[in-house]
Amino acid sequence: MFRNYPIEAGTAVLGQACPRTQVYSIHSAKRAFRISRARFNAKLVEAELAAPNGSPDRVTVLRPLRAEDVEPLLAPNSELLNRGEAKGRLGASESIFRQLRLADVIGRHVEATDRRPRYAASEIDTFLSDLESAISTRASYQPSGDRMSLVEACRKIGTPLLTVKALIRDGKVPSLAIDPTMQGLAAIHVDIKEVRTAVTGELLDAVPKLKTAKILGGSLRMVGFLLSTGELILEKRGPALRGHTMPAVTRASIDGFLANHTTLGRLSQATGLSFQRLRFELPKLQILPRPVPKDTGHIYAKAGLRDAILASELELPKPPDWNRM
Structure with a gap:
């Protein structure tokens, strides 16, 4: 017990697995929450759980780092998604996701515990609801050769999603349907002939x-x-x-x-x-x-x-x- 203190969740103590970490060291907390030592030290100083000690990698812990102190401090924001989760919620391919990122429709956010960019679920939901509100008539979903998901139609004709979204808002792509078995952009189905005609009509002569x-x-x-x-x-x-x-x-x-x-x-x-x-x-x-x-x-x-x-x-x-x- 003393050799493994502070005891991490899953560690066997007297023949039983510890269900939850109760007390953290700086090392065990940074490993459990995947945060760098320097960033964790900064969070501890900010929360007055530690005092600076000459460099970002060194602090003086003022009291034991209990779970109720550390976990709220470092718990990930459930509203922020990683890239894979964001693409899944959007129902889009990597290329479509990148288009929306570059257009700042979906912004990058950084969590305290992770330097990797995260994406707000609320921003994705706002974009989807805005697009769905432009669909004035929702035809019953009928699979056909010309009807396909909005994402696939954009890929086939080589047109950015935001361009087609603008045409949908202008009523130039009237035959839209929602696939009840899908979510996000993948659920919105269009007639590719209508999309191609609408895009061509916008081209300069x-x-x-x-x-x-x-x-x-x-x-x-x-x-x-x-x-x-x-x-x-x-x-x-x-x-x-x-x-x-x-x-x-x-x-x-x-x-x-x-x-x-x-x-x-x-x-x-x-x-x-x-x-x-x-x-x-x-x-x-x-x-x-x-x-x-x-x-x-x-x-x-x-x-x-x-x-x-x-x-x-x-x-x-x-x-x-x-x-x-």
């Missing part, structure tokens, strides 16, 4: 740079030059959707550029003449490209261009399609 080059009948170097001059505008399309996460060139800026300009590629498409032939013939008609950096391509002002070609003696292989110019 824009096209990738490679497709923009094809529309202009030019090259990526030409697109880069026009972006640098501000004649084309590159913007993020909107809510992330798999395959549409990169910034794209707005349709409005493409239409604005083509209202007053054209390119050698588009002239070739319009007239049916080859690039080489046009590069040879157009200077004869005093139709010159605008000055641009080398290897950018040929860009022309549209003003008077059509009339000059029609008035020339160029033999066109087909009726011109001026809509493509």
